[in-house]
Amino acid sequence: MDLPITAVPFPSPAHQTSHFAGRRSGNFHSSIWGDYFLKYASDSNSMRSQGTAEERIERLKGEVRKMLTGAMDKPLQKLNLIDQIQRIGLAYHFEIEIDEQLEQIHKSNFEFHCGDNNDDLHTTALLFRLLRQQGYNVSCEIFNKFQDKEGNFSKSLVADVPGLLSLFEACHLGFHDDNILNDALTFAITHLKSIDKGIASCNLKKQVSHALNQPNHRGMPRLEARNYIQLYQEEPSHDEVLLSLAKLDFNLLQEQHQKELGNITRWWKDLDGERKFPFARDRLVEMYFWMSGVYFEPEYEATREILTKVMMIVSIFDDVYDIYATLEEVELFTKAIERWDVDAKDGLPEYMQVCYQTLLDLYDEIGCEVTRKGRSYCLFYAKELMKNHMRTYFAQAKWFHKNHVPTMEEYMPIASLSIGCELLLGTSFLGMGDIVTKSYFDWLLFSDRKMAKASGVVSRLMNDIAGHKFEQERGHTASSVECFMKQYSVTEQEAKEALHKQVVNAWKDMNEELCHPTVVPRPLLVRILNFARVFHVVYNDEIDHYSHPGTKFKELVTSLLVDSLPM
Structure with a gap:
């Protein structure tokens, strides 16, 4: 949508200076970007290379779609795959498939919750967070099993860094009456800040440090995706299809945003x-x-x-x-x-x-x-x-x-x-x-x-x-x-x-x-x-x-x- 604006006549600089004299000023510095993005306003980008990237993206999307909808015996695999797709910035391509999978998991929540993953903090917290993100009112009582008789979280969880990190992220999906999540958040923050450096990998420590400063739920999706792509790449078990698709998609979308900003920069200069x-x-x-x-x-x-x-x-x-x-x-x-x-x-x-x-x-x-x-x-x-x-x-x-x-x-x-x-x-x-x-x-x-x-x-x-x-x-x-x-x-x-x-x-x-x-x-x-x-x-x-x-x-x-x- 092109919205040009005809320039409005403006007083001469001399008149302008005298008119502004004696008024309050915010003392704002000028733009640090100037005309930097103006270069993206032209159509100089190669449409051929864009077309090639789009073809690769469509092929990779097909492979990921098969991964999402394919038969997987363990719900934990589905949860982790959905989490990776979301964190890596690809969820907007697979909204229907993710919704269908999470709806299925939500319907079978009781069986899942009472199955083999009963004592796994990471799985429980991931299940809670993904379903809450999708709008399902999952009870926070699923965390009761990690508390002792006095209502304190078990000391055995302190060494479970991935579990604590998942719990920390889940707590940011809390409602007003979710009192257990208030305690869980305090517990998670306390122990994540003092994790034993020897029990956490370098990559995991980076994830913890980033999360404590910027919880995923409160972060900008594209910024979080950019950060997670780099962390995901360092994981030995990363999936090459997901990683390649995430990078291609990020760069292609960035090119579109650059061109848009270039055109808006031109509008601002014309104005x-x-x-x-x-x-x-x-x-x-x-x-x-x-x-x-x-x-x-x-x-x-x-x-x-x-x-x-x-x-x-x-x-x-x-x-x-x-x-x-x-x-x-x-x-x-x-x-x-x-x-x-x-x-x-x-x-x-x-x-x-x-x-x-x-x-x-x-x-x-x-x-x-x-x-x-x-x-x-x-x-x-x-x-x-x-x-x-x-x-x-x-x-x-x-x-x-x-x-x-x-x-x-x-x-x-x-x-x-x-x-x-x-x-x-x-x-x-x-x-x-x-x-x-x-x-x-x-x-x-x-x-x-x-x-x-x-x-x-x-x-x-x-x-x-x-x-x-x-x-x-x-x-x-x-x-x-x-x-x-x-x-x-x-x-x-x-x-x-x-x-x-x-x-x-x-x-x-x-x-x-x-x-x-x-x-x-x-x-x-x-x-x-x-x-x-x-x-x-x-x-x-x-x-x-x-x-x-x-x-x-x-x-x-x-x-x-x-x-x-x-x-």
Whole structure:
């Protein structure tokens, strides 16, 4: 889906400099990528080599499909194969086959659970995790057999490193009433951190180290796949068919993402965004990385393009409301957004007119495309979601300019929306075709949508915990950290610990919402899960890597969008 935007006239640099004088600044550094990805915008890649890769991929997929559906006497073989396919990044090719196999295993769960694998921690934890991931409400009581009479986990498990690692990963699929998983997680973490180096292979130690920093369930699927492919290759027992397919598939999908990002980079240059919006973060590459973390599959090319462009504009608006504009200006701008009419820009400051016109032009292009496909009603919802989002920005701007530190009860309903989960999901619906109906827009805009709320809580609190110090230094509305500290008269560290507990509870909300039966199709809910996953990756070490992408974020982008896997 090509969404070009006609460049909007912009004041001369001299006028621009004088206009910006005396305003607050975020002191953001310029893009670290520049025009790097522009080279991928052309069709210079060899279609012949791509065609050869696609042929090999289809042949290998056929072999894996036979492995999945073939007769296997032991369920453990099926479980391990499914786990490898998922961890290596190939599950999206075999969704039907995996669903059928896990449904069969779930139906025979009682017989399996009571069979020869009764005392194997790895098998039990793997069974629990794979079924919970698939939406089956498997009872955590299957772990009771690993506890003694006092309810403590058996000391004999301490030496079972693979079992402890599987238990650790399984615990992240917990629900609110799964009390045994809370104890299991503490037990697993304690002993994984102090494993005897002599009882674990080098490869296993790498897996443990990575998992403790980034649990699989909370990681970005493509990043986790990239990491696991390298670990899987080091396993003496790895399957060459799986490994070859994973590498080919990763590289081919990377080429597609590179080309998409190249085209979006060209759009940003044609828009002259770096010059027009010098007060805002120029994070186009990081934004595309973010959106591809929510929708990575090849068929969602249009979705990634729409999302990256819209959310890039929203990121600029975020900096306008948070830092650059006066309260009077953001009030005028919010009213203009409510009107959504070209005449509404009259009376806006010149830089805001540019922002506003850019938004209208983008949505006009999107509107033409969805109308051409007979889905013009989608545009109404997309605009309403944007209006809702700008209202939250305005509410937070008023808090800042009036020196108001809200209570958590006042803060969270606004701030968990302003983080953008609903806006992102609703906007993504524009590029998903006929699988999205009007009822899904209604669900997102007008229902309770517990899943989206929970994702917003995870994202907002992770963002606040990581970025609040920098934001306070540059002049910013109070974050949840400051709100919690003031309301409950606690230290910063105590506030962070309490907020982390809320993050854990929100993850449990999402786990429960993904359980069958779901309120909307599960694939849509997984996108909300992916949104939270990106935040967990970008902010999990309490650093705002989006605003400061020079080290970790650069490494993440490089691993997914620059460096291919050696064959």
